[in-house]
Amino acid sequence: MSKIIIFANQKGGVGKSTCTLLAANALSQAPFDKSVFIVDADKQRSIARKRMADLQVYDEESPYQVQQMTVKDFLNEKTGIYKLDSDYDYVFIDVPGKLDNNLPIDQQEITKYLQFVDYLFIPFVPGAFQMDATMDFLKIAMKVKSQRKGKGRDLNIYGFVNLFEQRTLDDKFLLEEIEELQTMINVGFMENKLNRYALYRNTNTLISFYERDPKAKAEKNFKNWFLEFNKIIK
Ligand SMILES: Nc1ncnc2c1ncn2[C@@H]1O[C@H](COP(=O)(O)OP(=O)(O)OP(=O)(O)O)[C@@H](O)[C@H]1O
Ligand SMILES: [Mg+2]
Secondary structure, three states: OOEEEEEOOOOOOOOHHHHHHHHHHHHHOOOOOOOEEEEEOOOOOHHHHHHHHHHHHOOOOOOOEEEEOOHHHHHOOOOOHHHHHHHOOEEEEEOOOOOOOOOOHHHOHHHHHHOOOOEEEEEEOOOOOHHHHHHHHHHHHHHHHHHHOOOOOOOEEEEEEOOEOOOOHHHHHHHHHHHHHHHHOOOEEOOOOOEOOHHHHOOOOOOOOOOOOOOOHHHHHHHHHHHHHHHHHO
8 A cells, every 4th residue: 555645725835736747756656666646646747847857857767667547547547546556655646737627626536536635735825815726725625534533544634834934924924824723723833844946846756855065055954844744654
């Protein structure tokens, strides 16, 4: 049985795909060497396309497979999630940032994927109006969690901060809001944040940042975040 992991938020551009790659790259290579698979469920195929481009640029072998899937492919009993679940240590699902405006959230594609997920990580990012959308999404996630409870595999939900800068008022407000949120709902929050670093903008589908340059600030930030992440999903 694998661990099925998703970075999701109804907001676009909060780092869902970036964090998926950061985690998948590190987990699939030394010293972790896990078998990893990424389901690219985004119609824009951002990760699948990136993998193709990366293979042209870097002289590296693919540390894991990326495959684009529709919901139908995902639910296919022979080749979809049931098969992946038995074949890999970790399966990541990368979902689009845009929702279908014509559908209520509980009928959105993301909700279908959430039925299978073991660990949902929700990126919280600083900035006005970010929190409201994230809260709407969190409510749906909590609903799916309660529907799945006691049916064998639980949906574990964690929030974490991405794109943190430390200096701005937005960052300060975000931390205050998260603190307040934690007194109201029972959701785990990661202690380690991912800062806004150029390193993360250069995330690709091949190279692990884990201990790549242990003295560099950004790499240290990643390592601390990743070690906590890895402890959660173990
Ligand atoms: N911690 C970070 N530091 C710096 N840049 C970041 C960080 N996280 C994400 N980014 C950048 O922010 C942009 C959006 O990130 P990404 O594409 O991962 O978000 P997403 O949530 O997957 O977006 P979409 O909703 O379009 O799928 C990208 O340019 C990415 O490189
Ligand atoms: Mg994305």
